[in-house]
Amino acid sequence: MSVLQLRDVTVRYGATTVLDGLDWAVGAQDSPVTALLGPSGCGKSTLLRAIAGLEPLARGAVTWDGQDLAAVPVHRRDFGVVFQDGQLFSGRTVGANVAYGLRRRRWTRPQIAARIEEMLELVQLPGIAARRVTELSGGQAQRVALARALAPRPRLLLLDEPLAALDARLREDLAFAIGDIVRAAATPTVVVTHDRAEAALLADEVSVMRAGVIVQTGAPAHLWRRPADDWVADFLGATSQLDAQVVGGRLVTVFGELDATAFGALPDGRCRLALRPESVLAAPVPAEPDAPDAPAAVGVVTHVAALPSGLRLRVRTDVLGEIDALAEGPVRIGDAVALTLDPAHVGVIGL
Numbered sequence: 001m002s003v004l005q006l007r008d009v010t011v012r013y014g015a016t017t018v019l020d021g022l023d024w025a026v027g028a029q030d031s032p033v034t035a036l037l038g039p040s041g042c043g044k045s046t047l048l049r050a051i052a053g054l055e056p057l058a059r060g061a062v063t064w065d066g067q068d069l070a071a072v073p074v075h076r077r078d079f080g081v082v083f084q085d086g087q088l089f090s091g092r093t094v095g096a097n098v099a100y101g102l103r104r105r106r107w108t109r110p111q112i113a114a115r116i117e118e119m120l121e122l123v124q125l126p127g128i129a130a131r132r133v134t135e136l137s138g139g140q141a142q143r144v145a146l147a148r149a150l151a152p153r154p155r156l157l158l159l160d161e162p163l164a165a166l167d168a169r170l171r172e173d174l175a176f177a178i179g180d181i182v183r184a185a186a187t188p189t190v191v192v193t194h195d196r197a198e199a200a201l202l203a204d205e206v207s208v209m210r211a212g213v214i215v216q217t218g219a220p221a222h223l224w225r226r227p228a229d230d231w232v233a234d235f236l237g238a239t240s241q242l243d244a245q246v247v248g249g250r251l252v253t254v255f256g257e258l259d260a261t262a263f264g265a266l267p268d269g270r271c272r273l274a275l276r277p278e279s280v281l282a283a284p285v286p287a288e289p290d291a292p293d294a295p296a297a298v299g300v301v302t303h304v305a306a307l308p309s310g311l312r313l314r315v316r317t318d319v320l321g322e323i324d325a326l327a328e329g330p331v332r333i334g335d336a337v338a339l340t341l342d343p344a345h346v347g348v349i350g351l
């Protein structure tokens with residue numbers, strides 16, 4: 001598989017450094033879809049624009065298969081780009097939009113007609129070539145934008161928040177669909193998002209970006225499990241952190257012990273765990289915490305929210321202050337609860 005490589009890429013707007021000596025490789029691990037995930041303003045769009053050739057580099061290099069792209073202009077890079085709102089040509093038909101890059105590349109009329117139908121089938125909108133793009137829904141317009149970008153067979157597809165303008169339900173459907181479409185087209189794809197769930201729905205691999213640099217890259221499940229540092233853990237949804245000790249394959253915490261081998265090889269010594277609400281299970285206990293068989297960690301429920309997935313609690317504890325948890329059984333505000341960790345939803349930070 002071809003490889004896009006960025007070395008020491010630096011982009012400045014005036015005195016502000018937006019990309020700061022950024023190193024990154026896409027396509028090296030045979031991952032067709034890579035999400036670029038980071039908070040608003042960290043430089044994701046700037047990075048995409050720099051890859052596309054739309055942003056001059058103050059320093060560093062973007063290479064494809066070892067070739068430096070510095071002297072290759074935007075339209076010669078063979079990269080397809082789709083922005084947030086698709087940016088279709090509103091005065092033209094769907095077919096004319098999909099054909100846009102093909103006419104410029106001097107495809108013949110029959111080739112173009114066949115490619116339009118092929119692309120519209122790929123994005124599951126067969127037979128709508130004659131429609132005006134102004135008649136499309138937001139989700140349909142994004143599929144057509146995808147068809148237009150894929151039609152000339154780009155060697156890389158760059159998608160900048162392609163779902164941002166859509167409502168929540170449609171976003172989820174289209175996230176799966178886009179993943180399927182670009183895999184079917186076998187086109188390596190970078191998709192920018194600030195939403196961690198969207199990144200996991202779309203991508204095989206996720207790169208987390210913070211303030212102009214890439215701080216961690218891995219499969220979504222790996223990132224949840226082994227966030228590189230406190231910031232990544234929090235950005236990926238950790239609501240508290242808990243000190244722990246690795247002792248001979250066990251993780252010892254005030255919430256009890258866990259099997260550490262599930263996290264890969266962890267060296268003996270101190271570490272910290274990233275906890276999300278689903279990491280902590282809260283079960284009602286009789287109000288006698290000093291009884292001899294009392295559980296190791298207890299707390300008092302301060303908030304209860306009925307979510308579709310179950311009861312979400314906020315619990316006041318002596319050891320960790322207020323933490324979020326899921327209820328195992330019926331509980332109300334003021335109840336005492338015993339807290340245990342669900343090892344499937346705990347992360348180990350930074351080892």
Ligand SMILES: Nc1ncnc2c1ncn2[C@@H]1O[C@H](COP(=O)(O)OP(=O)(O)OP(=O)(O)O)[C@@H](O)[C@H]1O
Nearest residue numbers: 013016018038039040041042043044045046047194
């Ligand atoms: N043309 C420009 N001139 C000056 N500053 C800019 C320009 N474009 C972006 N910036 C600034 O650069 C920083 C990074 O912007 P960028 O759009 O790349 O971030 P982002 O991670 O894509 O954010 P978002 O998720 O909000 O789109 C921001 O502080 C932004 O204000």
